[in-house]
Amino acid sequence: MILSVWVAAIAIGIGPCAAFAGQTSAPVEQQPPAAATAQAPMTKAEAKELFRSVDEILSFVSSDSKLPIEHSVKRKLISREQINGYLKKKFDEDQGAKRMERSEVILKKFGLLDRDFHLRPFLLSLLTEQIAGFYDNKTKTVNLLDWIKPDDQKPVLAHELTHALQDQKVGLTTWSDVSAKGVARNVQEDNEHLQTDEADTARDAVAEGQAMAVFVDYTLRPTGKTLADAPELGDRLKDMAADSNGSPVMARAPLLLQQSLLFPYTDGLSFEQAILVKSGAKAAFADVLENPPSSSFEIMNPKAYMAHAPVPVLRLPDIxxxxxxxxxxxxxxxxxxxxxxxxxxxxxxxxxxxxxxxxxxxxxxxxxxxxxxxxxxxxxxxxxxxxxxxxxxxxxxxxxxxxxxxxxxxxxxxxxxxxxxxxxxxxxxxxxxxxxxxxxxxxxxxxxxxxxxxxxxxxxxxxxxxxxxQPEGPLQIAGARSHELSLGLAHTLSSFGMIRAAGLQRYTFEGRPGMAR
The missing domain is CATH 3.40.1000 (Protein Transport Mog1p; Chain A)
Known part of the structure; x- marks a missing residue:
């Protein structure tokens, strides 16, 4: 669907995950987030500590996910100005972002966006304000932000380094982008698009869901608990993600953007959590990467995925x-x-x-x-x-x-x-x-x-x-590729890195009533 195209496009560029904190409706170049620009860059000692922690956290990620470390991960410290430049360049050059912008008129036709809404400047502002770190699967580098203190970045590192190990396992650049390209011009191409339309979004949800699971486990380390020990934490994180009080821009975002932005993180976490609790880490990580779901239906219904239930897919005649x-x-x-x-x-x-x-x-x-x-x-x-x-x-x-x-x-x-x-x-x-x-x-x-x-x-x-x-019964999606209307947006957005949306990145388990300690 259109949303899947969007989210998929964003996920391809920076790498599966980034962290967002809030949004602003003004373009980045006109209204930079004041709170973010006011923060001083980290010191040389802090940068050295953060760089040193990468290998330690990578070891934790491998132990938690059972994904092997094939080689060390390059690391780079970047500034907010570099982030701004990267995002603008990506929106200008990335094919997923271009597909996303083309889909804007369809989303407006459906009524999912207001007719006078301008998508590109809003997303640039949102991403610039919210990004908290990202792994670039093209350069094989984890990018660290020079204005966020090391202790605040370490949980994000656990998330991003999960993407690094996923990349070493399956090659995220090709694994994440399997949708049909271009405009369908005939009935055969129409149905090829339909057969593969949601796969990018589903794969984004796997990538982000796995990274969120490791993020939660890393944050829970002082308690001796894991997500598998306390599965109710996943639901609480989803509830927190739905609360946009701490993010003024997110609060002003259309429902389409809010839900498509969070879908890979929240529903992806629930999907991974269900498999983790039922079958363990290997099934939830390596096995799912090797045999990923192909639709939002499977992400939202993990039992259907585990049972290999057929995914409803309709066909078009030659119109x-x-x-x-x-x-x-x-x-x-x-x-x-x-x-x-x-x-x-x-x-x-x-x-x-x-x-x-x-x-x-x-x-x-x-x-x-x-x-x-x-x-x-x-x-x-x-x-x-x-x-x-x-x-x-x-x-x-x-x-x-x-x-x-x-x-x-x-x-x-x-x-x-x-x-x-x-x-x-x-x-x-x-x-x-x-x-x-x-x-x-x-x-x-x-x-x-x-x-x-x-x-x-x-x-x-x-x-x-x-x-x-239409057939009388449902058909199993035949291909590995898919484009769901709103999920294109989700795919595009997730490519820019881990988001801090709705306070997920700032979340800590210690001191919260009812949480495992």
Whole structure:
């Protein structure tokens, strides 16, 4: 899905993990975080201590994860100015970041981002303020920040050095980036994208979840406990991550960014924790790296992954003959369980999201751009995009609940919304006129079809073809690659390093009521 593309893109660049502390909506170059720039650089003695600790912490990481040390890890001290320059350069050059920016208009079309939101400057500010350290799998170097004291960086080192050992085990550059490239131009490429759409995001969640597990164990060392001994700590960390009080920028971020940023850390930790508790360190680390999950569904449902349960994946028929005269292919992907959770929470509230997301049984979207959109301004507008979305649910009641939630959002997404009952073929259709063209919503059994921007006769033809193509039962995702709408964002974000989002990096277990000591 689009989010998976984003998160995946960020994860590829700096390395699987970085630490974020907060966000600011102003671009980095206009409003640097005052609190961060006020901190003095560490002394030479502190830098020497931090460099010395790398090998000691690497030994702990290897013992905790059972991932072997193949060779020592290079280390480098960098300044905030160097971080700023790196992030800007990465956004300009990284292919994942470019895919993320291309996906922005689709996220706005779905209503996951406001139409007037500007993604790039917000993310630059967020990352600059929040990053706490990162391992660069391209240069094989762990980057240490010269304005954070050694004792504060050591837990982050445990996290980042986990990525170093993962890199030595599987080669993170290629392991983390396995999604289909480019725009799908025909039915074969459409379905290749769908078959592999969420894998990058799932792999990011594995990488960050493993690093978070080691991070927790390192922090727990004074207590003699580990995450496997006290699995309730994982849930408490997730609760803390959801609390953005300590991060003003994160608190202002759209729900999409908040959840996609945290997903690899929080849901990834829960996934790894479930395997760790059930089967031990080798299964949770080396075995998962060798046989990673391929979808957000498996990350959110680790029992399904461990049971080798089939992952719901839908197919597209050849719709190009219906579209190619007036439209150019723009994007195709999976609307996965994480996407549904965010979409329903944004449109219907957290209670609705909690109830509906587990009932998801597959989803696919297709976006095309009108050939009449010629100028850059026209191409960047959601009005240039026509969108279809087909979702399957475990039962008809859940399908109808999702349809109600989605329909209620139409007047908030568009202006000039008028329902046209006379144009509705039966009680299972809803037809609207909007400022961006016709909207058709329809339901049949456990399936919900949405068309936004295609003219009504064409929308019905697309629906009938798509519904008739679906198999009766779920299909196992065939490839190792995947692109889920929102998770592209998660993949892109996680590539910039470990984040301090919602206070995860500052968290300590000592002195907290009810925590193991």
């Amino acid at each position: 190009h003959p219906l579209l190619d005269a007036e439209y150019t292919p723009y994007d195709v992907g999976v609307m996965g369980e994480l996407d549904v959770r965010m979409l329903t929470e944004l449109f219907g509230g957290q209670q609705m999201a909690t109830a509906l997301a587990p009932e998801w049984a597959g989803g696919v979207y297709y976006a095309a751009q009108r050939k009449s959109a010629v100028t850059e301004a026209e191409k960047e507008s959601t009005a240039s995009i026509a969108l279809l979305y087909y979702s399957r649910w475990k039962n008809a009641d859940s399908a109808r609940s999702f349809l109600r939630v989605y329909a209620a959002e139409i007047p908030r997404k568009y202006s000039g919304v008028v329902r046209r009952p006379k144009d509705e073929a039966d009680g299972d259709e809803q037809v609207y006129s909007t400022s961006e063209g016709d909207v058709l919503l329809s339901i049949a059994g456990e399936g919900v079809f949405v068309s936004e921007g295609f003219e009504l006769p064409l929308a019905r033809k697309l629906r009938d073809q798509i519904v008739s193509t």
